[in-house]
Amino acid sequence: MKGTANRTIGLIGAGRIGSQIARLAVANGYNVVISNSRGPETLSALVAELGPRARAATAVDAARAGDMVVVTIPLKNYRAVPVEPLAGKIVIDTNNYYPERDGHISELDNESTTTSELLQAHLPTSKVVKAFNHIYAAALTTDGQPPGTKNRRALAIAGDDLGAKAAVSRLLDQFGFDTVDAGLLKEGWRIQRDTPGYGPRRTAAELRRDLAAAKRYAEQ
Numbered sequence: 001m002k003g004t005a006n007r008t009i010g011l012i013g014a015g016r017i018g019s020q021i022a023r024l025a026v027a028n029g030y031n032v033v034i035s036n037s038r039g040p041e042t043l044s045a046l047v048a049e050l051g052p053r054a055r056a057a058t059a060v061d062a063a064r065a066g067d068m069v070v071v072t073i074p075l076k077n078y079r080a081v082p083v084e085p086l087a088g089k090i091v092i093d094t095n096n097y098y099p100e101r102d103g104h105i106s107e108l109d110n111e112s113t114t115t116s117e118l119l120q121a122h123l124p125t126s127k128v129v130k131a132f133n134h135i136y137a138a139a140l141t142t143d144g145q146p147p148g149t150k151n152r153r154a155l156a157i158a159g160d161d162l163g164a165k166a167a168v169s170r171l172l173d174q175f176g177f178d179t180v181d182a183g184l185l186k187e188g189w190r191i192q193r194d195t196p197g198y199g200p201r202r203t204a205a206e207l208r209r210d211l212a213a214a215k216r217y218a219e220q
């Protein structure tokens, strides 16, 4: 991997999770381009806090600028994510499905697909990796520890592209977390809301156990 100095992380969404990932990225030497739905001018306070490695842009510009791009928006808006500027790129998907917020999405209600597979279908040539979906935003900047720390917190990823998953694992390691690979995107349900691993601090061994114990909504 290139050194972080030349790398830019684009963020589509700069709310609770997006702002925290931006903080971690800047602290680890990345440039960040953040975006939201209301426009770059509404992000001036966050840009000021993040400092010279950060700028605000439109979602299209953030997608274009990012070597790696994080989509962290309410799931109901996933079709608004720009497709062409993300072609060929690694796209990290933090999104979760909450029908009370997102409205009902029948393919998710009947469990014929998963949230990250929906985003992957919307971004057919991007390499979507599910990550950061099961950690509370505040914990992103409090729970990270250096590599090799005993009982370090682990985060799950899922994805269909092995190289993209390896790159996201390296990012997680830099940010302070071990990684547990949950498998293909279609296995992402194992870490959706109401599964054992969703929310609490888990080591890698604990998270593997939780992923194996996860039950489909229909079986809960």
Ligand SMILES: NC(=O)c1ccc[n+]([C@@H]2O[C@H](COP(=O)([O-])OP(=O)(O)OC[C@H]3O[C@@H](n4cnc5c(N)ncnc54)[C@H](OP(=O)(O)O)[C@@H]3O)[C@@H](O)[C@H]2O)c1
Pocket (backbone or CB within 6 Å): 012, 013, 014, 015, 016, 017, 018, 035, 036, 037, 038, 039, 059, 072, 073, 074, 075, 077, 080, 081, 094, 095, 096, 097, 132, 133, 134, 135, 136, 137, 138
């Ligand atoms: N909060 C958590 O602890 C947590 C943990 C893990 C995963 N998640 C998941 O991660 C996602 C983001 O959660 P959050 O808590 O960070 O949400 P949030 O605080 O509500 O922030 C959402 C962000 O997305 C932006 N946005 C909405 N529609 C957009 C669009 N079409 N284009 C660009 N930006 C758009 C919003 O911009 P405006 O404000 O301008 O509308 C806002 O910056 C959700 O799917 C959530 O379920 C959340």
